[in-house]
Amino acid sequence: MPRSCAPLPSAMPARYDAGNDARAAAHVDARGLGVPSGFAPRQIVRAGMAALLPRRWFLVRGRRNSQNVCLTFDDGPHPQQTPRVLDLLAKQHARATFFIIGQRAEEHPDLVKRILAEGHELGHHTFFHRKPELVAASALMSEVHRTSALIEQITGRRTRLFRPPNGKLTTSKLLHLWRAGQSVVLWNVDAKDYASRLPQDIADWFRARPLRGGDIVLMHDDMPHAAVVLPQLLSDTCASGLNFVTVSEEIVQSGSVR
Numbered sequence: 001m002p003r004s005c006a007p008l009p010s011a012m013p014a015r016y017d018a019g020n021d022a023r024a025a026a027h028v029d030a031r032g033l034g035v036p037s038g039f040a041p042r043q044i045v046r047a048g049m050a051a052l053l054p055r056r057w058f059l060v061r062g063r064r065n066s067q068n069v070c071l072t073f074d075d076g077p078h079p080q081q082t083p084r085v086l087d088l089l090a091k092q093h094a095r096a097t098f099f100i101i102g103q104r105a106e107e108h109p110d111l112v113k114r115i116l117a118e119g120h121e122l123g124h125h126t127f128f129h130r131k132p133e134l135v136a137a138s139a140l141m142s143e144v145h146r147t148s149a150l151i152e153q154i155t156g157r158r159t160r161l162f163r164p165p166n167g168k169l170t171t172s173k174l175l176h177l178w179r180a181g182q183s184v185v186l187w188n189v190d191a192k193d194y195a196s197r198l199p200q201d202i203a204d205w206f207r208a209r210p211l212r213g214g215d216i217v218l219m220h221d222d223m224p225h226a227a228v229v230l231p232q233l234l235s236d237t238c239a240s241g242l243n244f245v246t247v248s249e250e251i252v253q254s255g256s257v258r
């Protein structure tokens, strides 16, 4: 048996219901949220929002004092790359969260089922993955509902974890998402595997910046980089005593307080 990085759960990972919070969020004054209005650097705004809002509404990173790391994979499922990523995660008994695109899920429902069957978590990432600036709030919500319904149809399970393409949202979209009970999940570690770099560059980037407790790592499972980088990243991170958990596990373990 390969060494397990973290004990596997006896049941499916814990989940939570953001519905009540979303209803409360509907009453929040948008101007009080500090959401970007086009002039503030996005990272600063994100950090400020993350410091103020409950993690179950808006998550950029987990608790710094935890031993948990969340690997997240966007833009799949991909018929060649996603199985490679799943095989590598299984070898190390590591769990991750996959933010899938509806259109691709429709083409590869078996991969969607496999992700869940192997103990990982599903989030959604719109149906078409269009440029955020070209999509009105109402169109975004229609993609959110369409993708959520598709995932439920394929797996029998609902997901409330949403990641916006490019991590971009307006105040209006954010409020719509919260009203619909969605948790918005961003990231705090980005090796930029989507920029056309060599996989070795990504591996070097991670080696120079070892993961820390609470990190939420952005990667993409529709590109070959993740499968090249994962073996070393998984074993280095396990060796430093950190566990790989799903996003919901981190939210639940944080007690969802702030």
Ligand SMILES: [Zn+2]
Residues within 6 Å of the ligand: 074, 075, 125, 129, 165, 166
């Ligand atoms: Zn994406």
